[in-house]
Amino acid sequence: xxxxxxxxxxxxxxxxxxxxxxxxxxxxxxxxxxxxxxxxxxxxxxxxxxxxxxxxxxxxxxxxxxxxxxxxxxxxxxxxxxxxxxxxxxxxxxxxxxxxxxxxxxxxxxxxxxxxxxxxxxxxxxxx
Numbered sequence: 001x002x003x004x005x006x007x008x009x010x011x012x013x014x015x016x017x018x019x020x021x022x023x024x025x026x027x028x029x030x031x032x033x034x035x036x037x038x039x040x041x042x043x044x045x046x047x048x049x050x051x052x053x054x055x056x057x058x059x060x061x062x063x064x065x066x067x068x069x070x071x072x073x074x075x076x077x078x079x080x081x082x083x084x085x086x087x088x089x090x091x092x093x094x095x096x097x098x099x100x101x102x103x104x105x106x107x108x109x110x111x112x113x114x115x116x117x118x119x120x121x122x123x124x125x126x127x128x
Contacts (some may be wrong), residue, residue, distance in 0.1 A: 005065070007046060007065075008068070009067045011042075012040075012126060013039045013043075015038070016040070016042060017036070018035075019035060020034050020035020024121050039075075043071055043072075
């Protein structure tokens with residue numbers, strides 16, 4: 001049932017927003033600090049935990065999988081949009097910081113891919 005996916009999604013979102021606001025108060029920042037990230041991590045944890053720990057019917061598992069798959073791209077798109085607005089208002093320093101962060105991420109792809117080496121797949125038609 002899709003309703004279980006919505007329940008897990010709303011639980012993780014409300015908890016993430018609450019913890020992000022609490023973290024903002026602790027750090028004396030007038031903003032939600034990391035609430036969306038906390039919610040995404042909680043959603044991933046809960047959705048993987050429910051599949052392995054509980055015996056769910058196929059419709060229930062599909063509902064949880066559907067909403068966990070829908071939540072992450074939507075939230076990332078919303079966060080990226082607000083980050084672009086903030087960067088444009090912040091001036092050249094914010095744009096430079098964003099550009100350097102993206103360039104650093106691209107530079108780390110080959111480094112991190114060395115840790116995940118998999119055996120080469122032989123071309124079709126060849127026997128091992």
